[in-house]
Amino acid sequence: FGSSVCSSLHSRIPPLLQRRLTQRMVRCAIPVLSLLLAAHGALAVTVVSASRSGATARTTEWRALAEVNAEGRRFWVSQWSGLEADIKRLHDVAAPAPAKKEHRKSPLAGLKLNLEPKSPADLLPALAMLKGLYEDGKERIGKLNVREKDLKAQYETKKAEHDRRIEAVEAKFKNNTLSAEWRTNETRDESRLWNYWERVRERQHKQYHTSLKIQHGTLEKTKTMIDMYEKTISGKADKTTVAKQLRKVGGGALPDIVFLQAAQTATVRFCEQATNELHGAQKEAQQALSVEVE
Numbered sequence: 001f002g003s004s005v006c007s008s009l010h011s012r013i014p015p016l017l018q019r020r021l022t023q024r025m026v027r028c029a030i031p032v033l034s035l036l037l038a039a040h041g042a043l044a045v046t047v048v049s050a051s052r053s054g055a056t057a058r059t060t061e062w063r064a065l066a067e068v069n070a071e072g073r074r075f076w077v078s079q080w081s082g083l084e085a086d087i088k089r090l091h092d093v094a095a096p097a098p099a100k101k102e103h104r105k106s107p108l109a110g111l112k113l114n115l116e117p118k119s120p121a122d123l124l125p126a127l128a129m130l131k132g133l134y135e136d137g138k139e140r141i142g143k144l145n146v147r148e149k150d151l152k153a154q155y156e157t158k159k160a161e162h163d164r165r166i167e168a169v170e171a172k173f174k175n176n177t178l179s180a181e182w183r184t185n186e187t188r189d190e191s192r193l194w195n196y197w198e199r200v201r202e203r204q205h206k207q208y209h210t211s212l213k214i215q216h217g218t219l220e221k222t223k224t225m226i227d228m229y230e231k232t233i234s235g236k237a238d239k240t241t242v243a244k245q246l247r248k249v250g251g252g253a254l255p256d257i258v259f260l261q262a263a264q265t266a267t268v269r270f271c272e273q274a275t276n277e278l279h280g281a282q283k284e285a286q287q288a289l290s291v292e293v294e
Contacts, residue, residue, distance in 0.1 A: 055189075057165065058193055061197075065193075065196060065197065068154075072204065075147070076285065079211060080278060083211065083214060083215060083218070083278060086133055086136060087271050087274050087275055087278070088271075088275075090130075090225070090267060091272070093225070094264040094267035094268045094271070126229065127226065127229040127233065130222055133222050134219060134223060134226060137215055137218055137219045138219065141215050141219070148204075148205070151201070151205075151208075155197070155201045158197050162197070165190050169186045169187055199288075203285065214277060214278055214281075217270060218270075218274060221266070221271070224266075225263055
């Protein structure tokens with residue numbers, strides 16, 4: 001009924017007036033449509049801009065992570081290589097002279113050390129080398145501590161940046177400039193990035209503690225060897241006191257041999273264990289890095 005009435009009324013309006021009314025309605029509708037389109041476009045631009053901004057920030061962070069991993073690999077290759085070389089030098093000083101087998105270059109080549117000393121004077125070159133080894137170890141520990149402090153500060157900075165990005169996503173969602181779908185996507189991508197940072201930091205901290213433990217053990221054994229050499233050279237070694245000290249270091253009863261040889265035996269055993277532990281840490285770090293990359 002309503003449509004028939006409207007049709008009846010419309011038929012009674014002169015054609016000229018009909019055209020004018022239609023034109024006026026179109027003119028009135030255009031500004032409204034323009035406003036609606038502008039509002040929709042502004043919202044779309046805001047969403048796209050926010051998405052591009054977030055994607056750009058994450059791309060930058062992924063690049064930073066790649067650089068951190070690359071730098072970490074370089075550092076630990078150098079660190080562990082130097083530590084293993086120090087352990088090898090300590091081992092070669094403490095170990096008895098091996099029977100002649102295939103020829104291979106020793107890290108002590110050129111140092112003119114007497115590995116089978118017959119008198120206290122024969123111990124002087126080895127003592128000097130041990131003291132140098134001890135100072136190198138202290139320097140390496142200092143570098144490890146500085147690096148760990150820097151990495152901890154870097155982690156705290158990244159944590160603050162992550163929190164700010166999550167807060168920004170929530171703020172945009174609440175003021176209706178970010179849709180629920182975009183909020184979910186942004187939060188998911190940001191969380192994935194941060195989880196990677198956390199795994200990297202966990203690996204860094206574990207490598208630090210492993211290296212520090214081995215390095216401190218190496219220093220302890222080096223210091224024991226230095227003390228033994230100095231007491232032997234000076235002729236002031238008290239056999240009973242030295243025996244107690246060696247039992248503490250060697251973890252067992254003092255063999256019925258010369259106390260300096262006992263110190264050497266305990267040191268050799270430590271060097272072998274430390275080398276195995278170092279190789280295990282290297283393998284574990286490589287496996288952890290492979291998992292992170294995947």
